[in-house]
Amino acid sequence: MHHSVSAVLLFLLLAGEGVALAQSPASTVGLSVRRIELVSDDAQPVAEVAVSPGLSTVFIFDSEVSREGVTLEGRERFSVLDAGLSTLLRLVPSERFNAGDRLKLTVRFQDGAAPASATFVLVAHPARSEALIEVYRRKRSVETYQEEVRQARIEAEQCREENARLRAERSAPDGLTGLISTDxxxxxxxxxxxxxxxxxxxxxxxxxxxxxxxxxxxxxxxxxxxxxxxxxxxxxxxxxxxxxxxxxxxxxxxxxxxxxxxxxxxxxxxxxxxxxxxxxxxxxxxxxxxxxxxxxxxxxxxxxxxx
Structure with a gap:
């Protein structure tokens, strides 16, 4: 699934919505990806996924999903539910999906292997959403773990930069002098x-x-x-x-x-x-x-x- 980011970007471009894929300035660089691994027993916890009105959230699976097996609670509160490709599912909440609301999304897989389905709880946030979710039923490839480590390093570096900025501002004097000293x-x-x-x-x-x-x-x-x-x-x-x-x-x-x-x-x-x-x-x-x-x-x- 290491080509999944490119695939989902193409999918969204073809959808023609012009939606943002990330919550910081729109860019494909550093696109945040969340990875969820399914297990074949009943101990699988239900993952919560943050969604927001007007913003796309895309699920990409490593197994083919049955279109007829996609169940979305409160479907009328979503402006888009698009199973455009056999392993891709895109949804966009409408303004009727209020902050704090929780709705279930269930998908069923075509091959009959375990687990036969996966359930997620979509939690509405007024402005923040998770843009891309990769869902694995099979053993992940080495490439996906390497990509996850790379993203973690990027996020860690961003945190270090932010921490340095906050420390610099805290050590600066108050008032007009502070504005001048911090440029x-x-x-x-x-x-x-x-x-x-x-x-x-x-x-x-x-x-x-x-x-x-x-x-x-x-x-x-x-x-x-x-x-x-x-x-x-x-x-x-x-x-x-x-x-x-x-x-x-x-x-x-x-x-x-x-x-x-x-x-x-x-x-x-x-x-x-x-x-x-x-x-x-x-x-x-x-x-x-x-x-x-x-x-x-x-x-x-x-x-x-x-x-």
């Missing part, structure tokens, strides 16, 4: 625009937007959103954020800060989302999605642009 400004300063009027909000959000401001420096962008409490909703605090462009490319979010919980009787609270962006990075529009600790209550803003 965030790089003699450029901070560009700022008020984008409140142009920003749209998806209905049913956990809070209502009042004002939206966008910032850019030499290497960072930031969105500042003032949120107001709505209805009878419980207090809400952002725990994570995503900034995604039209082509499903994502900016790397560095931190999310909130001035206080959005709660009944409280004034508007500010949420600041900071992300990496080179000076030549596109201005947008981007979609900003914020979610709370359990991922169920979200705020989604569209048409966010940067200076």
């Amino acid at each position: 965030v400004l790089s003699k450029r300063g901070v560009d700022f625009i008020d984008v409140t009027k142009g920003v749209t909000q998806a209905p049913g959000g956990a809070a209502a937007k009042y004002a939206v401001y966008a910032y850019r420096t030499a290497s960072r962008v930031a969105v500042e959103v003032t949120l107001l409490h709505v209805g009878d909703a419980q207090p809400w605090t952002a725990a994570g954020a995503m900034l995604r462009g039209k082509a499903n490319e994502e900016l790397k979010v560095l931190q999310v800060w909130q001035s206080g919980p959005v709660a009944p009787g409280a004034d508007g609270q500010r949420v600041v989302v900071e992300a990496e962006a080179a000076s030549e990075a596109p201005q947008g529009p981007f979609t900003l999605k914020l979610w709370d600790a359990d991922g169920r209550r979200t705020v989604t803003l569209g048409n966010v642009t940067f200076p």
Whole structure:
């Protein structure tokens, strides 16, 4: 199955959806692959797979799958379920698949060997999904283990780089001196625009937007959103954020800060989302999605642009 990444990329290109395959900027380099090995007894644990509305998740099997044997709980909550090739299965949740929901996917294999089927639990996340899942019934090849080691080394190196960046920022002084010392400004300063009027909000959000401001420096962008409490909703605090462009490319979010919980009787609270962006990075529009600790209550803003 060591050619599986190339095969699935071709499959998605032929599908013509233009969907993102990874959660960081769209690229085939460093494509994250999860590998699941099945066993032939009843002790096989049910694997959980993260999926997200509008994003593809592709399963690739080392045995042929029966199209008639594919069972997806809550099929109406998926915009795409495509068994395009005998060993490939692609699905895309719709917006009806809410964060935190859990649905079962079961596939049956054609050859009758054990295990005869495999079951997965699809867990909805507001913005994150696992793009590619390789499922093995037979003994894996040496090449797949070598590829897994290679990916682990790449991820370890990325973690080391991120750790070095965080250490450097922590040791830097606060305030304007810190911005200068870490080259965030790089003699450029901070560009700022008020984008409140142009920003749209998806209905049913956990809070209502009042004002939206966008910032850019030499290497960072930031969105500042003032949120107001709505209805009878419980207090809400952002725990994570995503900034995604039209082509499903994502900016790397560095931190999310909130001035206080959005709660009944409280004034508007500010949420600041900071992300990496080179000076030549596109201005947008981007979609900003914020979610709370359990991922169920979200705020989604569209048409966010940067200076």
